[in-house]
Amino acid sequence: DQQVKQNSPSLSVQEGRISxxxxxxxxxxxDYFLWYKKYPAxxxxxxxxxxxxxxxxxxxxxxxxxxxxxxxxxxxxVPSQPGDSAVYFCAALLTGTASKLTFGTGTRLQVTL
Amino acid sequence: xxxxxxxxxxxxxxxxNKKSLKCEQHxxxxxxxxxxQKAKKPPELMFVYSYEKxxxxxxxxxxxxxxxxxxxxxxLHLHALQPEDSALYLCASSLKGVYVNNEQFFGPGTxxxxx
Numbered sequence: 001d002q003q004v005k006q007n008s009p010s011l012s013v014q015e016g017r018i019s020x021x022x023x024x025x026x027x028x029x030x031d032y033f034l035w036y037k038k039y040p041a042x043x044x045x046x047x048x049x050x051x052x053x054x055x056x057x058x059x060x061x062x063x064x065x066x067x068x069x070x071x072x073x074x075x076x077x078v079p080s081q082p083g084d085s086a087v088y089f090c091a092a093l094l095t096g097t098a099s100k101l102t103f104g105t106g107t108r109l110q111v112t113l
Numbered sequence: 114x115x116x117x118x119x120x121x122x123x124x125x126x127x128x129x130n131k132k133s134l135k136c137e138q139h140x141x142x143x144x145x146x147x148x149x150q151k152a153k154k155p156p157e158l159m160f161v162y163s164y165e166k167x168x169x170x171x172x173x174x175x176x177x178x179x180x181x182x183x184x185x186x187x188x189l190h191l192h193a194l195q196p197e198d199s200a201l202y203l204c205a206s207s208l209k210g211v212y213v214n215n216e217q218f219f220g221p222g223t224x225x226x227x228x
Contacts, residue, residue, distance in 0.1 A: 103155030
């Protein structure tokens with residue numbers, strides 16, 4: 001049972017435009033969410049996180065939005081750059097479960113010139 | 114030092130070999146993790162150590178044996194692996210113990226091929 005889903009396997013965006021990556025979850029008990037970026041043959045790189053008590057968190061070009069009622073979060077990248085081309089994973093945590101990250105299936109972002 | 118390092122970067126082994134993967138961090142992180150990632154799939158948790166004690170074993174076969182010699186080091190001992198164990202093995206660490214929500218920081222991984 002996939003508790004965290006990224007329904008778009010791939011996304012192509014022009015350089016300078018906004019990239020919006022989406023993530024849905026089914027377990028309403030999740031209370032901490034993270035986004036990671038991954039290049040081929042490398043480990044995931046932590047980007048940004050958000051606690052369930054917030055609905056928005058911003059760090060430079062990256063903003064994460066959380067809609068708890070819809071069990072949906074999104075990552076906005078503005079402006080998109082060619083170096084942002086990678087696979088993006090969202091992940092969720094449930095307090096008290098020993099930091100067991102539940103990852104989504106990933107979205108491949110391609111930023112074109 | 115703000116990173117998680119893993120050695121070796123690549124490893125090829127036969128099914129009868131014994132080898133070890135090594136992970137190191139000097140950020141004072143108190144929890145360390147082993148993940149396995151197959152192509153086009155998300156990482157899957159294998160083991161978690163918190164304050165040098167094994168907190169989680171996700172029903173991993175005994176041919177994988179973790180070890181945490183100290184707060185900075187995490188090993189994964191491999192013995193009698195199968196070809197289906199070929200994958201990218203990722204180590205991660207987090208600042209706080211595992212029962213507090215906090216970010217995990219990943220190493221670059223070891224690409225393991227079992228022949």
